[in-house]
Amino acid sequence: MPLVTSRRFFELGDTVWARWYSARKETWELGTIKEKVGSKMYKIFIIKYEATCIRHIDQLLKFTGNDNSLKINNTDNVESRNFQSLPLLPSMPVNAPLSEPSVSNLRSSTIVEQPVNTDAIDHGNGEEWGDYSAQDSVGDSTKIPEASDSPEASENGVEQP
Helix, strand or coil: CCCCCCCCCCCCCCEEEEEEEECCEEEEEEEEEEEECCCCEEEEEECCCCEEEEEEHHHEEECCCCHHHCCCCCCCCHHHCCHHHCCCECCECCCCCCCCCCHHHCCCCCCCCCCCCHHHCCCCCCCEECCEEHHHHHCCCCCCCCHHHCHHHHHCCCCCC
16 A cells, blocks of 8 residues: 655745634634744744744645735734635534634733741741740640540550550
């Protein structure tokens, strides 16, 4: 049986649909092939985000729409793009993007650094912790129970001192 080889490839400047991973969502975004970086890897310029990414050939689909219908500028909006031109392959079902992710779904975090309270650091004597001594925090009459003080320990044969 003859060896089957893949004839799928892209040329520099080709317009493609590329998988875009953002905010835990996968979408297909229009891009342009900028460079071939391996036998099956391509550097893609994603038009919508004005960002470059590297994608495997399996994460790319040929754009079959009219390249003249694309407006590649900052005033371009989603409605002007031809999302229906995404080809559906029988061996690989693909959903075309139906809507853009809303801004309310995006999360951001801010980390605020707090100064360290050096008064609360144990300086090696084991007795002091900040303004409180170890004895003050437990109290004179508080006894810390030992494992052998429990009723279960006496039933299981653990000797008490």
